[in-house]
Amino acid sequence: MRIDLCGAAGEVTGSGYLVDTGRARVLIDFGMFQGRGATDARNRDLGPVDPARLDAIVLTHAHLDHTGRLPLLAERLPRQCRIHATAPTIDLTRLILEDSARIQVGDHERDLRHARPGERVDPPLYAHAEVESVTQRLSPVAVWTPAERRNPAHCPPGALAGGDGWLQIADGVRIRMREAGHILGSASIEMDAAGTGGSRRVVFSGDIGQRDTPIHPDPDPPSEADLVFLESTYGDRNHRPFAETVSEFQTIIRAAAWDRAKVLIPAFAVGRTQILLWSLSELFRRHAMPRIPIYLDSPMAARASEIYRTHPCATDAETRALQASGAIERGLRTLRVLETSEQSRALNDEWGSSIIIAGSGTCDGGRIMHHLLHNVWKQGVQMVATGFMPEGSLGRRLIEGARSVRILGRSVEVRAKIRTLGGFSAHAGRDDLLWWHGHLQDAPRTALTHGEQRQRESLAAALRGRGVRTVDVPMRGASIEL
Ligand SMILES: [Zn+2]
Structure with missing residues (x-):
């Protein structure tokens, strides 16, 4: 063979x-x-x-x-x-x-x-x-x-x-x-x-x-x-444990609410976005957080979430129970899905704190690009990287601490705080890979x-x-x- x-x-x-x-x-x-x-x-x-x-x-x-x-x-x-x-x-x-x-x-x-x-x-x-x-x-x-x-x-x-x-x-x-x-x-x-x-x-x-x-x-x-x-x-490398990641996420959102600034989250539409929304729902339900607006700037991610809802038997028991009781929706009362690119661009003129989730996950295209262009030069803004940023991507340059970057053909100074929350990754870290492989005999x-x-x-x-x-x-x- x-x-x-x-x-x-x-x-x-x-x-x-x-x-x-x-x-x-x-x-x-x-x-x-x-x-x-x-x-x-x-x-x-x-x-x-x-x-x-x-x-x-x-x-x-x-x-x-x-x-x-x-x-x-x-x-x-x-x-x-x-x-x-x-x-x-x-x-x-x-x-x-x-x-x-x-x-x-x-x-x-x-x-x-x-x-x-x-x-x-x-x-x-x-x-x-x-x-x-x-x-x-x-x-x-x-x-x-x-x-x-x-x-x-x-x-x-x-x-x-x-x-x-x-x-x-x-x-x-x-x-x-x-x-x-x-x-x-x-x-x-x-x-x-x-x-x-x-x-x-x-x-x-x-x-x-x-x-x-x-x-x-x-x-x-x-x-x-x-x-x-x-x-x-x-x-x-290993990721931080999920619970620590969520509490770090909480700190980021609190700071954003305090600074009246935006949190930009480049995310893949399928998988990552659903984990982020699940975590936000949990934080807003349990932690007396200021309920700042969440914009899901990705019609595709919204459709993927709908597919998640139609296959409860493929999710874990905890999620099935939360979904059945309506708890997830209750935590996401401030969530708005932006369908059109006009709605997306309108956010550029909006002041105050909010969480914007948009693709692409590696910042190499998609609606996240104009959010970065309009915000990454502002103090107080935070960008949260949640997934793998391949070599050569804008996302990789940002997490590696570039002082200025080119976005949509324009050179922009980076004053936003760039944070990485690897615990939200959809990929196993090193120890989990070794754990998985360790089940194979011989x-x-x-x-x-x-x-x-x-x-x-x-x-x-x-x-x-x-x-x-x-x-x-x-x-x-x-x-x-x-
Ligand atoms: Zn994959």
């Missing part, structure tokens, strides 16, 4: 693995390259993937860096090729890919308007028609661990090959999904693949969430593998992906120290034979 790495090797975007057993070809994720160097040409290059020869596709979760290039394959996939994912992943993938197509088409129209006569303009990466042909192939895996969430009654007839949630997806290939605790519906994938040289078990961790955080259940680590692909986003061969070089070298050293003999840190285009 041979596994080709299509991306997220030495970087954190573009996840994709092509498994070729000799009898079947299965693709795990096919995400978009984002951030520095992520050109259209790079995204268009399918690498080793020939869509016409794929037998099945499996998704770990809905984030764009795991699903964003599927529409490039859609028109050429064979008729029987299904895309297997959990039910919440299916709903979120639809939302994320439709948004991505809207951006591609919008960028293309802008390029056409700005093109000189006779200048060649590339077509959009994809449009709604291609996204539509992806969503038609999505097929729900209703059963995934832990056991409390198993509900075979929701499985399509004949989908389950046997007990324990195993699902046959191609000739000699079966998969099982386990909770990954990263965003709603996120899963790690166990794959049993029988090729010409016998059967092997390969585990794809997907993105692993933190333990003991709200909404998402804890990750459910597998116990057996011949080869495991493990993410390493935070392979070199320290199997491990390939570290989805991390920058420094982070995965550090995690590799820790794993070797724990007796894992073979730890690979493959680069894009590499392949692993098993």
